[in-house]
Amino acid sequence: MRMSFVTTMMFVLTLSMGLAALADPPDFDDLPLASESYWNGSDGSGGFSSGSAFFNNSFTDWGGGVISWDGFAYSNLTQEETPPTAMPGQYTAITGSGQTPANYAVGYVGWAGLPTMSLAQPMQLDRAYFTNNRSAYYSMLNGDGFAKQFGGPSGDDPDWFLLTIEGFDQQQNSTGTVDFYLADYRGDNNLDYIVNDWARVDLSGLGVVQEVTFDLSSSDNIGDWMNTPAYFAMDTVLPRIDVEIDIKPRNNRQMVNLNSEGVLRLAVLGGEDFDVHEIDLLSLKLADAEPRAMGNSGKIGLFKDVNNDSQTDLVLHFNMGDLNVAAEATELILEGFLNDGTLLTGGDSATIICPGNVNGDGQLGGALLEITAIPEPSVCLLLSLGGLALMKRRRAKSEECASIRALRSLNVMIQQRTSERHENDYSS
Ligand SMILES: [Ca+2]
Numbered sequence: 001m002r003m004s005f006v007t008t009m010m011f012v013l014t015l016s017m018g019l020a021a022l023a024d025p026p027d028f029d030d031l032p033l034a035s036e037s038y039w040n041g042s043d044g045s046g047g048f049s050s051g052s053a054f055f056n057n058s059f060t061d062w063g064g065g066v067i068s069w070d071g072f073a074y075s076n077l078t079q080e081e082t083p084p085t086a087m088p089g090q091y092t093a094i095t096g097s098g099q100t101p102a103n104y105a106v107g108y109v110g111w112a113g114l115p116t117m118s119l120a121q122p123m124q125l126d127r128a129y130f131t132n133n134r135s136a137y138y139s140m141l142n143g144d145g146f147a148k149q150f151g152g153p154s155g156d157d158p159d160w161f162l163l164t165i166e167g168f169d170q171q172q173n174s175t176g177t178v179d180f181y182l183a184d185y186r187g188d189n190n191l192d193y194i195v196n197d198w199a200r201v202d203l204s205g206l207g208v209v210q211e212v213t214f215d216l217s218s219s220d221n222i223g224d225w226m227n228t229p230a231y232f233a234m235d236t237v238l239p240r241i242d243v244e245i246d247i248k249p250r251n252n253r254q255m256v257n258l259n260s261e262g263v264l265r266l267a268v269l270g271g272e273d274f275d276v277h278e279i280d281l282l283s284l285k286l287a288d289a290e291p292r293a294m295g296n297s298g299k300i301g302l303f304k305d306v307n308n309d310s311q312t313d314l315v316l317h318f319n320m321g322d323l324n325v326a327a328e329a330t331e332l333i334l335e336g337f338l339n340d341g342t343l344l345t346g347g348d349s350a351t352i353i354c355p356g357n358v359n360g361d362g363q364l365g366g367a368l369l370e371i372t373a374i375p376e377p378s379v380c381l382l383l384s385l386g387g388l389a390l391m392k393r394r395r396a397k398s399e400e401c402a403s404i405r406a407l408r409s410l411n412v413m414i415q416q417r418t419s420e421r422h423e424n425d426y427s428s
Pocket residue numbers: 027028029098099100101102103104235236
């Protein structure tokens with residue numbers, strides 16, 4: 001068992017709160033900090049909270065002006081702090097700013113346990129952003145009294161500096177690890193790099209986590225001692241929730257007819273632990289399309305229970321023509337954010353109907369007209385036989401819908417009789 005006191009406290013707190021609202025993403029910008037300064041735990045508080053996550057810190061004052069710290073600090077330094085500390089640049093991200101302004105965290109792997117982020121409740125993380133601090137960056141770039149210059153004199157040494165991010169569930173079992181190389185000289189020398197901007201790191205592979213630890217390792221060691229300065233900088237941890245959506249609620253025919261001038265109706269299904277009122281409506285996008293106002297109300301979104309489970313759902317309307325979707329797609333993805341910044345994603349199966357693909361089988365059958373490029377207006381000619389214009393082109397299918405829209409913009413009307421011509425199921 002590696003459950004810490006803090007974690008135990010948070011576990012008890014979570015139980016007492018029951019199904020709490022989803023959490024604020026830690027971005028460190030909620031921490032009070034004078035400009036061009038940092039916090040390193042010198043108040044002895046043992047850590048800090050940002051959003052709904054707690055970050056550990058162990059600080060020791062050895063006397064005579066000598067201090068040490070482990071775990072996490074936070075900072076908004078844009079350049080090396082003055083006066084210089086024993087380890088110049090330890091509190092400064094190499095970027096000179098946060099990924100989200102202005103504060104960011106700095107982790108240090110020391111002696112008192114790994115830098116650890118403890119979440120107020122188990123959640124799925126989507127991503128976080130990482131970079132080097134100045135101390136580690138310049139040590140690797142140039143070498144210093146302890147550590148080698150990465151690549152060595154020849155530049156050929158296959159050096160590396162690795163951040164290993166490990167998730168733990170409520171029972172403190174590992175949920176997996178994510179590796180992120182803060183420097184990597186193992187490949188072609190032209191591709192060797194030391195990270196110097198905020199890199200987005202996908203954390204979704206960790207699954208649902210209660211706690212996350214951060215460890216560092218390097219190619220440059222003496223025995224068990226790592227010579228590379230054991231720092232990393234971190235910002236903007238984004239949780240995510242996967243929600244259930246239903247294209248055409250109560251309708252199992254998932255046809256999405258891009259040739260239609262109509263409206264696609266979609267429901268985001270609420271649940272006992274998910275209140276659809278928490279959704280930031282203006283952030284939502286379905287296949288790049290923003291929801292449109294519903295009817296004449298001017299409102300985006302309607303809250304009602306569409307599936308009779310006594311949980312309020314969110315009904316949205318999208319213009320079919322706004323959807324940016326490949327003909328071969330089999331799913332439409334809704335993305336957006338909750339009001340607290342949590343990323344929201346949901347997908348539902350869809351059969352995409354493009355002009356010329358009237359039966360949704362992905363095939364453009366019945367070659368009555370062959371077009372190999374988007375025609376110029378002056379030469380635009382569309383033959384219509386029996387009221388049905390079928391088209392065959394050698395373009396990649398993903399281009400078909402966009403090309404057809406271009407045709408439509410030339411006022412070429414394609415008459416197509418399908419049962420999906422008019423979407424009638426969006427009356428609310
Ligand atoms: Ca920030």
